[in-house]
Amino acid sequence: MNIDSIKDGFVIDHITAGRGMRIYELLELDKIDCPVAIIMNAGSKKMGKKDIIKVDGNVPLNLEVIGYADPKVTVNIIKDSKLCEKLTIPMPETLTNVIFCKNPRCITSVEQELEHIFKLTDRDENVYRCIYCETKASL
Amino acid sequence: MKSLIDILDFTVEEIDELLVVANDIIADPKKYSEMCKGKKLATLFFEPSTRTRLSFEAAMYELGGNVLGFSEAASSSSAKGESVADTAKMISCYADIIAMRHPKEGAPLVAAMNASIPVINAGDGGHNHPTQTLTDLLTINREKGRFDNLKIGFCGDLKFGRTVHSLINAMSRYEGNKVYLVSPTELKLPDYVKKDVLDKKNIEYIETQSLDEVMPELDILYMTRVQRERFFNEEEYLRLKDRYILVPEKLTNAKEDLIIMHPLPRVNEISVKVDEDKRACYFRQALYGKYIRMALILKLLKEAGTI
Ligand SMILES: [Zn+2]
Numbered sequence: 001m002n003i004d005s006i007k008d009g010f011v012i013d014h015i016t017a018g019r020g021m022r023i024y025e026l027l028e029l030d031k032i033d034c035p036v037a038i039i040m041n042a043g044s045k046k047m048g049k050k051d052i053i054k055v056d057g058n059v060p061l062n063l064e065v066i067g068y069a070d071p072k073v074t075v076n077i078i079k080d081s082k083l084c085e086k087l088t089i090p091m092p093e094t095l096t097n098v099i100f101c102k103n104p105r106c107i108t109s110v111e112q113e114l115e116h117i118f119k120l121t122d123r124d125e126n127v128y129r130c131i132y133c134e135t136k137a138s139l
Numbered sequence: 140m141k142s143l144i145d146i147l148d149f150t151v152e153e154i155d156e157l158l159v160v161a162n163d164i165i166a167d168p169k170k171y172s173e174m175c176k177g178k179k180l181a182t183l184f185f186e187p188s189t190r191t192r193l194s195f196e197a198a199m200y201e202l203g204g205n206v207l208g209f210s211e212a213a214s215s216s217s218a219k220g221e222s223v224a225d226t227a228k229m230i231s232c233y234a235d236i237i238a239m240r241h242p243k244e245g246a247p248l249v250a251a252m253n254a255s256i257p258v259i260n261a262g263d264g265g266h267n268h269p270t271q272t273l274t275d276l277l278t279i280n281r282e283k284g285r286f287d288n289l290k291i292g293f294c295g296d297l298k299f300g301r302t303v304h305s306l307i308n309a310m311s312r313y314e315g316n317k318v319y320l321v322s323p324t325e326l327k328l329p330d331y332v333k334k335d336v337l338d339k340k341n342i343e344y345i346e347t348q349s350l351d352e353v354m355p356e357l358d359i360l361y362m363t364r365v366q367r368e369r370f371f372n373e374e375e376y377l378r379l380k381d382r383y384i385l386v387p388e389k390l391t392n393a394k395e396d397l398i399i400m401h402p403l404p405r406v407n408e409i410s411v412k413v414d415e416d417k418r419a420c421y422f423r424q425a426l427y428g429k430y431i432r433m434a435l436i437l438k439l440l441k442e443a444g445t446i
Contacts, residue, residue, distance in 0.1 A: 105264050107243040111222050113251065132245020133266060 009034070010061060011076040012053040015042055019070050020051030022139055026065045026098070027053075034059065064092045068099070068128065069139060094119050095128060101138050106133035141442045142251040142258040143435065146269040146305055151312055153438075157273065158280050161427070163283075168201065174437060174446060175204030181234035182208035183226065183250075184261070185217060185241040190404065191261050191270070194425070195238045198432035207234060212242075227254040235445050236436060239263075240358035256437035265301050265369070271402055272305040273435065276363075281427060282398045282420055283358065288315035290356050294383050295321075295363035295408060297328040302402045303363060304332050311340040318344040319353045323382050325375070326365070350383055355392045360385075361407055362401045362421075373407035386410045390418065400424055 019089060020038050029036050034057025044050040066073055067089040073124050077085040095118045101108045108130070118128040118137050128137040143149065149157075178198040182192050187210055196206045209215045217226060223241070227250035230237055239247045240261040247260035247267075262268040279286060291310060291443050295302050297320055307328075310316050315342060318337065320328050327346065337344050347353060354360075362385060368378040383409060385399070401409060401421040413419050440446045 031179065105242075105244050105245065105266075107223065107241070107249055107263075108244040110243055111224075111249070114224075130249055131244070134244075 005081060006054060006059055006078045007081050008058055009054070009078055011055075011058040011078065012066065013076060014044070015048070015051035015073050016070050017047070017049035017051055017119065019139070020053055022073060023051075023066065023069045023073075024053060027062060029053070029055065029059075032057065032059050033102050036085065046138045051119050062098070063087070063089050064095060068092050068095055071126065091120055091123065091126065099128070100129040101133065101135055103130065103133050103135040106130060108132060140251070140255065140257055141200070142247075142254075142260075142398065143269050143439065144248050144251055144258070145267050146272045146309055147267075154273070154276060154309075157235075157431065157434045157438060158277055160437060161277050161430045162226045162281070164430050164433050171201040171202055171433065171437070175199060175202035175440065178202075178204040178236070178445060179234040179441065180204060180206050180208075180436065181230045181237045182206060182210070182261075183215070183230065183237055183239045183241075184208065184210045185212040185215065185239070185246070187211045188240050189190055190425075191240060192238075194428045195259075195432055196427040198429050198436060200300040201429070202433055202436060204235075205437075208238075223249045225432060226250070227258070231255040236440055236443075248393075257443050259435065259439070265299060268301055269434055270428070271302045272309050272437065273431045274424060275302070275306050275400065275402070276309060277401060277427040278398075278424045279359065279418060282423075284308065284312040286316075289358045290317045290319065291359045291361065292319040292350075292353055292357040293328075293361045293363070294350055294385075296326045296365045296369070296379075298326040298362070299366060299369040300363045303328070303361065304336075306361065307332065308336050311336050311342050317443055318342055319357065320344060320346045321348070321350050321353060321383070322346075323348060323379055323385065325379060337362045350385075351389065354389065355394070357394065358391075358395055360397060360399045362399065362405075364401075364404070364406050364408055384408055384410060384415055387412050387416065390416060393418070394400060 032041045037054045039052040056081045075087040076083055091103045096115050100116045117131045119131050121127050174443045184192050199206050223246050229252045236257050238261045239250050239261045241263050244266035247263050251258040297303050365380040367376050397418045399419045
């Protein structure tokens with residue numbers, strides 16, 4: 001894959017350096033078929049260092065996950081090799097079955113059918129907590 | 140449907156309103172003796188807590204209502220694998236209000252999300268226990284007459300003591316209180332409570348290992364039990380459990396109008412000799428627990444349109 005020329009897909013830019021891999025996992029990009037590139041520690045005038053993810057292919061993109069994982073990113077949607085949309089992603093108020101509570105004392109640890117729901121409890125500090133046990137989510 | 144899962148579900152005004160009703164019940168219990176006639180409280184106790192369950196049951200009986208339920212998981216349908224959500228839906232067909240205790244954190248919230256009747260959290264693991272906090276607030280209201288400008292000492296297990304975290308949270312909503320945190324290093328108040336509650340609300344606090352040092356200052360002394368089940372090793376428990384034992388001699392330089400509180404049950408952290416001291420109010424506190432639960436049941440049933 002020539003990482004500079006994407007036909008139909010997206011580029012997640014301005015990822016805080018070091019978070020690229022985690023976003024890759026959260027978006028489950030390991031499960032898709034089309035070409036994916038992760039660029040780590042790329043030079044950035046604005047940020048010093050940044051990570052970038054490029055995907056060449058029409059895969060559904062869960063923007064909520066990105067807003068949770070790194071609200072500073074921009075997402076460039078590319079169609080016919082042209083930039084067609086540039087998105088910034090707000091932090092979502094709630095996350096349902098995106099991240100999972102690992103607290104062994106939480107009701108979700110014994111009831112498998114419960115949805116794992118996290119709420120944004122501190123916008124300035126980017127804190128999400130499990131609605132059941134209030135455990136803080138860690139990236 | 141209004142439920143009580145976390146003490147912060149209620150505004151300061153709602154808590155004030157509950158206290159007014161509780162005080163009115165104490166003044167004239169007869170007026171309330173038939174208010175819940177024909178209504179049923181389901182006490183769903185997935186782990187035993189005789190004290191809390193009896194307090195809820197006594198509260199409902201004194202309102203003229205009835206009680207059904209179970210007192211441990213083995214005798215409930217969850218022993219057969221029923222989910223909390225299903226239990227809540229099923230009980231909604233039989234009762235008018237639920238009081239639930241569960242060893243897992245968040246279980247009462249799951250019940251509230253699925254029930255069509257109000258749910259009261261009667262304790263979910265080491266997480267929340269809002270009716271204990273309401274009990275503590277009614278005690279302070281009755282015994283001190285105010286919630287502001289108080290010097291409150293918490294002593295013992297401040298790390299795992301959820302009643303302590305919850306009361307600190309509730310008291311931080313009022314002006315001019317000062318908090319004294321007395322504990323061994325191993326059982327200090329967690330940093331997140333200091334950061335998220337005390338620092339955020341600008342509450343003045345000091346941490347110390349010496350109860351004697353702060354005793355003369357205190358308006359309220361809140362004693363706690365060091366709980367065996369919170370420790371992974373028995374040795375550490377045995378080493379810490381007798382660190383603070385309140386005996387009459389310790390109270391010689393305390394204020395005359397100090398009040399000594401304890402969520403009960405106690406083990407040995409307050410000597411029985413202290414019971415005769417007029418400043419000891421932990422048994423009155425248990426009585427207040429019944430009255431505040433009566434006020435709470437009334438509030439939730441009224442808001443649900445049941446009474
Ligand atoms: Zn949880």
